Amino acid sequence: MKPVLSRLAALLAFFAILESGRADVILANGGKPRVVIVRQDGATAPEQAAARELAEHLRQITGATFQIQDANWTNIPERAIIIGPGASAVKFFPEVDFAKLGAEEFVMRTKGGRLLLAGGRPRGTLYAVEHFLSEQCGVRWWTPWATNIPHCATLRVPDLNVRERPAFEYREPYCFQGFDPLWKSRNSANGEAHRIPAELGGCITYKGFCHTFYPLVPPEKHFATHPEWFSLLKGKRTHERGQLCLSNPELRDFTVGRVKEWLREAPDAEIISVTQNDWFGACECANCKAIDDAEGSPSGSMLAFVNYIAERIELEFPRVAVDTFAYQYTRKPPRTIKPRPNVIVRLCSIECNFREPLDHPSNTTFLADLKEWSKICRRLYIWDYVTDFKNYVNPHPNWFVLGPNARVFQKFGVAGVFEEGAYAGYGSEMGELRAWVLAQLLWNPQLDDRALINEFLNGYYGRAAAKPIQRYLELMHAASAGYNLRCFLGKTAPHLEFKTLGEAERLWQQAEKAVAHDPELLARVRLSHLPVRYALLAHWGALRRDCWEQNGAWPVALSRKSVADEFRDIAAGVPGKLWTQLRVLNEHGLSVEDFLKPFAVDPAEEKMTLPPKRLKNPAPPADLPRNELRGTVDLQDDVAALAKAGEWAEIRPDAGASDRRAVRMPGTHSEWAFRIGAKNIPASPTGKWKVYAVARVELSAEAKPDSAAFGAGVYDNAAKNYPTEKKFRVDEAGANYRSHLIGTFTPGPERDIFVSPLSNPGVKAVWVDRIFLVPAK
Template sequence: MNESRKGDQPGEACYTFYTGATRRAAAARVPSGERTLGRDGFVLRSLPGGLIIRGRNDLGTVFGVYELLERAFDVRWFMPGEAGEHVPRRSRVRIGQHRLVFKPAFRVRWVGKGEWSLRQRMNAYVTADGRSVGIPWKWHFHTFRILMPPERYFADHPDYYALVNGKRELTASQTHGNQLCTSHPGVIRELSRNLIAALDAEPETEIVTLSPNDGGGFCECARCRALDEPGRDWFARYSRRLAIFNNEVATRVARRHPNVLIKVGAYAMYARPPADPAWRPAPNLFFQLCHLYFCHNHALAGDGCRAGVTYDPDRARFLPNQTFRELVRQWRKRSPHLFIYEYYAIGGMARAGLPWPLLHTLLADIPWYRDEGVEGFYTQLDDTLWHRLGLNYYLAAKLCWNPDLDPQALLDDTFRKGYGRAAAPMRACILAMERAMEQWNRCVSYGLFGESGEAFGYFLTQVLTPAVLARMERHLARAEHLVAGDAARAARVALTRRMLDETRRNLAARRAAPPPPPPPPEVEHF
């Protein structure tokens, strides 16, 4: 039993917190099964003089404690570090009555890493006191090089690697190219052996990643090409060959590690599932579908992407969200294990030194993913860009944990607690960018090039106009005045000042430069 008591002063009643698998939780018949709580949900149940916090496991109990800290104590963690902590000072706290059974909507939740993510109730790459406490997970995404390192195999087995332009040779890249000949029996055998050995060494692993290296350079040998489906578009160019390969590896791994999920990519040239109606994925495959080369300025559930209106289908290097919506549903029909890879950071905006105003889409898209039966959610996050993208990260984590949160109430809570007296001008400052993006109403993709082939840094000059930046400046100056003397909130406002100053500088440089040339002719892929 783990009990924490409050009220030891004379005349004060004692209030007890029963955390974890306590005798009191058992006596109250608090549910603890996976059917009710998922992988790491929890129960909060009030009783006379105390509160039971019972998780599905230890991690679930920790999540229950953090949930209580938010609900009853109004604690928030807007970003990592002291500047992100909001811990109100109160002489008395009203715990209230609780009878909550919480099963997380997404079984896998991955926004950021470390203790900040743990406090947001994420369960991938989270830590407590430096210890990994989340889902035992191995590798991020691109793993061919890890599982079949060229320096180990190429000299004796160049045939294990992709035939490109009539040659099997390596590139100097550590991340791109150097793909495998996935139809080669020796590759299937050796990679499966290496994957099994990695799991033997870390038998607690629940999810392991298997996916090609980034970029192109896929094998052009006759055996590999014979597995492809003729007539399909760029997004399905290698779907069938990789689906067959993944099934072969997954079947071998399952014989020794039947409870491990193998996460494989649905990305770029293998984003679509095979058209072959006979193909069925191995039950231990977990598909991560990437929202790349699709629009980020319109919600997935709507029809905001309109050819000839919001994008030029002859020039754009991406497809409308209606197509991505179809992909989500196609994958869900094939497998219960679908995991989304989102791009709320990095990409063209970050590389151009600019903000990425997409609250208007992410607040709608994450609940939509849940409604479609998606099992896991991930977004890219850059720890150096909290000043520019922190609100995207924070709100994505909140909705990843609980997609039923009301978006407007969530925004109100964030600005009110995060900025206090400066809530109104800070909200007006940030939402000025959002409204400008919505009113511009063009499709924008994550990559370096966006709508109609225009580079991010160039087209954003059309969105964040001098008039929009001037409005933001007025609101931000007012916020700075209001938080004077409040160190924590002044530090948060200072981050937005840094963002706005960077944005103004970088946009000025782009306005002074000629329009960029069109992108390279990779558009033929589409």
């Protein structure tokens, strides 16, 4: 019985070995190499770099030193990693048709004890190695300065039969954090910006890149002699804020010559940009207008011009495509003109709502243009926008549309994607996350973008800090619901209101505390925390008022100066770590120092303690007859719309006001900065209201008693008249609150109540406690 069992055990072990050989390739065992890396005869520079990249990363993972062996295809070891296409790859993997692999396509295959990592040229093999390290070994290149390399002395590779190619031929996550060429190569980005050197596979190269009309046809050289080459605007030829006259035959031929000159200067260029200037000003001459009218869009004359150039350069430059924009006034596609096969159209999304995916109803017109361009353009590229160019460090909650948008582009057959982020320096709001996540999505849009975001947060900030940061992303996303998030943000937005920013600040404080023991992680968290501090500083006065109004807890120091000083210290960075330095705050180069200058001294009111809470249900005005107070309505300052809040009007604590709050308007203007809309004015039980402004004034020494202190009234927006209006003299107003009868009116859907100063130099400020309505008899 024992011999039978022994033979059975041996047989099972044999089959286990066979199965293991079929399923796994052991690369290292106990910190010792089990394979050699085979470099093909005739390997290109990127393929040689791929072999070195693999050997170095496997050494860091396993602790083993891997030999790189030049191929002798007659004697390839049984345990080997074969890098690149070549004779040995063909011999051991004959089922792979290497000739049909695209320039960036690759295969990962195992057979016996061998692993094949190979791809097309120039970048396919390098991508095979990078994706193997990422997908099979868990390596992550989060940023140029932050890499995650697992440590595993024994490394096995499962049975592999993978063939991949990118979803888009052109992939550019254009964020400063992603400009490093090696980082771009490792994350499969291949765009023009900060070019990848040839030894790392190079990139898709442009001659020119954008807004090239005037570089091609400089007006300083040609306008004086050829004004007809430039836009006709309002009956006059001009080069100021204009474009080119795209229908002019002589200009067309001149531009063809210039394009050829440029391409002869750049023999490696694959694309040449022939693109409109970065403003409007399309030519209005009869010939250009005739084309545009017939085509239903100025893209008609643009595409006719670009097609003309493309046709006349293709014989000399058959590998070059001519690139143009569908941007702003040219975004809508033409009715009948189609791009030639050697024309690329870059469709730009600058007008869109970036809080929502591009297939959201708020982006209907862009999606319609995308659909139509996709029907007529063989190589459609996208220029998308993923930051706030006015404020690089403003919270910009577009993180959760990056994946859906990439899938929209793929759905409509887009060939290339340029994602323009904050490009002027380190420290932009979540720039590291955007760069990495976008790089993964531009290779494969079907990846789970939420999972990618969570993976980045855990890997880059550490698991403990990732939890509150993830809650921060969700908080800002929820707070911005319904908001039209543009790439040039206005002064206010719902996610920048006090309640949200207060909670955001607390979450980032939690994140800092979670990694306080780790200087590297803490530096990453502190830099990424700055956008919330930036928003607090930028909107300090309004947020302090909102805090008072909401009886909230102020989340940072009461001293604005101390918060600004801490911002400056963090922005200065950690010595020796350039990536920790924040220098530029917007596209126009606003420096940290210039931003912080207004905060060098605390405002006087910041030295005060927090004011008392707002009173609810305050008593009616004491100066009104008691017998008139039945059925009254109290319209407090918090229901008023304030024009230019913080400048023309602002809510301030005031112990003398009925609810301890009032609107203060400086006497230097005469705007209706305090206004209560009709929707807040109920019907009167008697049909009409007597309307009182409960107000007081601050006077200067030169105040004249008979001069007008402030005005108030009711304005009918439909009829464009005043049902009642009155100006109140200085001697009627006074330093204490009084009920000033404005008049009597019938409420209506278009009738608002307003109060305004009157630009009286003797009046420092007008304070409005409330509007009080008494039924008129």
